[in-house]
Every structure is written in structure tokens, then in C-alpha cells.
Amino acid sequence: IAPSKASFWLQALRKEKSRDAARSRRGKENFEFYELAKMLPLPGAITSQLDKASIIRLTISYLxxxxxxxQGDPPWNLRMEGPPPNTSVKAIGAQRRRSPSAVASEIFEPHLGSHILQSLDGFVFALNKEGRFLYISETVSIYLGLSQVELTGSSVFDYIHPGDHVEMAEQLGMKLPPGRGMSLSQGAVNEDGASSASSSSHSETPEPVESSSPSLLAPDNTLERSFFVRMKSTLTKRGVHIKSSGYKVIHVTGRLRIRMALTHSRSVPNQIMGMVVVAHALPPPTINEVRIDCQMFVTRVNMDLKIVYCENR
Known part of the structure; x- marks a missing residue:
């Protein structure tokens, strides 16, 4: 009996140690994820609510x-002005003698980006060559109702109308699977519009495939892009026709970003890294309400421009 009790207590002790080790491992893992989330360029109120998968996705997108x-041309890395900071007496004296314009620049420049985003009637995003969002401004929630955290790292093809996948792929210099382009082009001219897309959005997203060789841009092609796509929107407005609900027409204007080359020969094609654009949401095509002033009246004419109705004003 004694050996059986000893083995029982030994087994219980091993289970307890295993649980403690697992608890300690989970605690260390959670702490590392917490520290990683704090390094993301996002407000603390957002990073504290992220799950582990979102932290990894946002970290990869940030890198x-x-x-x-x-690596793009031109590079966007910050340029250091003057010598590196040090603690010498001369450097401290120079910092104290900074001009008012330098102080004002140091104060206002960190907030300049947010002011520019607020002044834009739209939102900004950057796509890599696979069509994934590397960055999208938080103002996307104003025009589409989607969150910045949700979109970052996701594929743009998950958020645009299936009939516009061909257009987006062509603008990015990507190739669609064989036979996919014809089916998507037919979907673009479907009379059901966005209502037909709502049923196909539940199916597998026909995301373009990347070729084994890097995406190249012919030397004679332009880098500027301007096109229209329909993007998903969770915003609902009164008076919007049911066929256009769920999608908004977005005017995308921007420029392809190419990898910085060692040689500037015109005969060598440029390698496409992605695209940086500004997106403007167009108003819905139907206007059901027009505000009328007291000095205005309503009249209706037929195709022969004969008045068939006129208000008594």
C-alpha cells in the first residue's frame, strides 16, 4: 500500500509542477506580447485591447x-540634420540658442501628419506588391466605417467588389489565375451591382497570385495611378438605394513605389514594391432630398420641355 501511495503523491507532484511550468510559460509569453504591443506605433488604448494574432499581424506589417x-525610391527614412546628439557643453549651449522657428518646427511637426489627414476629404493607404495594406490612416473609419487595426496587414481584395479585382490587380502589376479575369469582368457589369457581391463575398476571395519573378515595370510606363473601385462600407445612410448599400465608390489616385536601383538606366525595368494612394469616397448617385429656399419653386417638364407641373409659389 505504501508504494502505491508514494507513486500517487509523486504523480500528483509532477502534475502540479507541470501546471506551474505551463502557467509560468504563459505568463512570460503574455508579457512578451505585451511588450511587443507597446512598441507598435499605435495609442496605448488600442494596443491594450489587441489579441496575439493581431499583434503579430500588425508587427509584421510595421516591419x-x-x-x-x-528601400523605395526615393527613400522615406528620416534625415539627421547636423551632428549626432551628445552631452558636451558646446552642444548644450547650441540647444539653448535655438531659433524660435526651430522650436516651433519641433513642436508642430509631430502633429503635422494628423492635421494633413484631417484636412483631406478621404484617407491614405499603402499597399505592398501582394496587395496587402502596409498602412492605412485612421480616417478610413469616417468614410467606410472600417477600423485601421482591422485593415492593416489584410488583403485589399477582401475589401473591394469582386468585379473590381481585375482593375486593382492590373494597377498593381499583378497577374490573376487563368480564367479568373473573365469571370470577374462579367461580375463587374452585372446589374445587381453590390447586391450580387454580397452573396459572392461569402465565397473564397479570388486573390491574384504573385509570379515567381518580381513585379517589373516597363521603362516607358508611368508610375501615376488613377482609377475607381468599390470598397466595402459598414456605414448606412438614409435614402441610399439598396443596390449600392454595402459598397462605396472610391476614387483612388496615387503612385507606384519602385525599389531603389543602383543604376538609373532607362532600359532596365523597375521593380514594383507597391502603391501609395489617396482615396476619396464619391457621394451616392441618388439624391432624394434637395433643400429648397423660400425663393425657389419646383417645376416638372416632359421630354419636349413642356411644363407639366408647377408649384403655386
Missing amino acids: KMRDFAN
Whole structure:
């Protein structure tokens, strides 16, 4: 009996140690994810609510965005002005003698980006060559009702109308699977519009495939892009026709970003890294309400421009 009791207590002790080790491992893992989330360029109120998968997705997108900024032409890395900071007496004296314009620049420049975004009647995003959002401004929630955290790292093809996948792929220089382009082009001219897209959005997203060779841009092609796509929207407005609900027409204007080349020969094609654009949401095509002033009246004419109705004003 004694050996059986000893084995029982030994087994219980091993289970307890295993649970403690697992608890300690989970605690260390949660702490590392917490520290990683704090390093993301997002407000603390947002990073504290992220799950582990979102933290990994946003971290990967941030690292890719850094490469997108530094390796593109022209590079976006911050330029250091003057010598590196030090603690010498001369440097301290120079800091005290800074001009008012330098102080004002230091104060206002960190907030300049947010002011520019607020002044734009739209939102900004950057896509890599696979069509994934490397960055999208938080103002996307104003025009589409979607969150910045949700979109970052996701594929743009998950948020645009299936009939516009061909257009987006062509603008990015991507190739669709064989036979996919014809079916998507037919969907673009379907009379059901967005209502037909709502049923096909539940199916597999026909995302373009990347070829084994990097995306290249012919030397004679332009980098500027301007096109229209329909993007998903969770905003609902009164008076909007049911066929256009769920999608908004977005005017996309921007420029392809190419990888910085060692040689500037015109005969060598440029490698496409992605695209940086400004998106403007167009108003719905139907206007059901027009505000009329006291000095205005309503009249109706037929195709022969004969008045068939006129108010008594």
C-alpha cells in the first residue's frame, strides 16, 4: 500500500509542477506580447485591447512598412540634420540658442501628419506588391466605417467588389489565375451591382497570385495611378438605394513605389514594391432630398420641355 501511495503523491507532484511550468510559460509569453504591443506605433488604448494574432499581424506589417519606406525610391527614412546628439557643453549651449522657428518646427511637426489627414476629404493607404495594406490612416473609419487595426496587414481584395479585382490587380502589376479575369469582368457589369457581391463575398476571395519573378515595370510606363473601385462600407445612410448599400465608390489616385536601383538606366525595368494612394469616397448617385429656399419653386417638364407641373409659389 505504501508504494502505491508514494507513486500517487509523486504523480500528483509532477502534475502540479507541470501546471506551474505551463502557467509560468504563459505568463512570460503574455508579457512578451505585451511588450511587443507597446512598441507598435499605435495609442496605448488600442494596443491594450489587441489579441496575439493581431499583434503579430500588425508587427509584421510595421516591419514591412519600414522596408517599404527605406528601400523605395526615393527613400522615406528620416534625415539627421547636423551632428549626432551628445552631452558636451558646446552642444548644450547650441540647444539653448535655438531659433524660435526651430522650436516651433519641433513642436508642430509631430502633429503635422494628423492635421494633413484631417484636412483631406478621404484617407491614405499603402499597399505592398501582394496587395496587402502596409498602412492605412485612421480616417478610413469616417468614410467606410472600417477600423485601421482591422485593415492593416489584410488583403485589399477582401475589401473591394469582386468585379473590381481585375482593375486593382492590373494597377498593381499583378497577374490573376487563368480564367479568373473573365469571370470577374462579367461580375463587374452585372446589374445587381453590390447586391450580387454580397452573396459572392461569402465565397473564397479570388486573390491574384504573385509570379515567381518580381513585379517589373516597363521603362516607358508611368508610375501615376488613377482609377475607381468599390470598397466595402459598414456605414448606412438614409435614402441610399439598396443596390449600392454595402459598397462605396472610391476614387483612388496615387503612385507606384519602385525599389531603389543602383543604376538609373532607362532600359532596365523597375521593380514594383507597391502603391501609395489617396482615396476619396464619391457621394451616392441618388439624391432624394434637395433643400429648397423660400425663393425657389419646383417645376416638372416632359421630354419636349413642356411644363407639366408647377408649384403655386
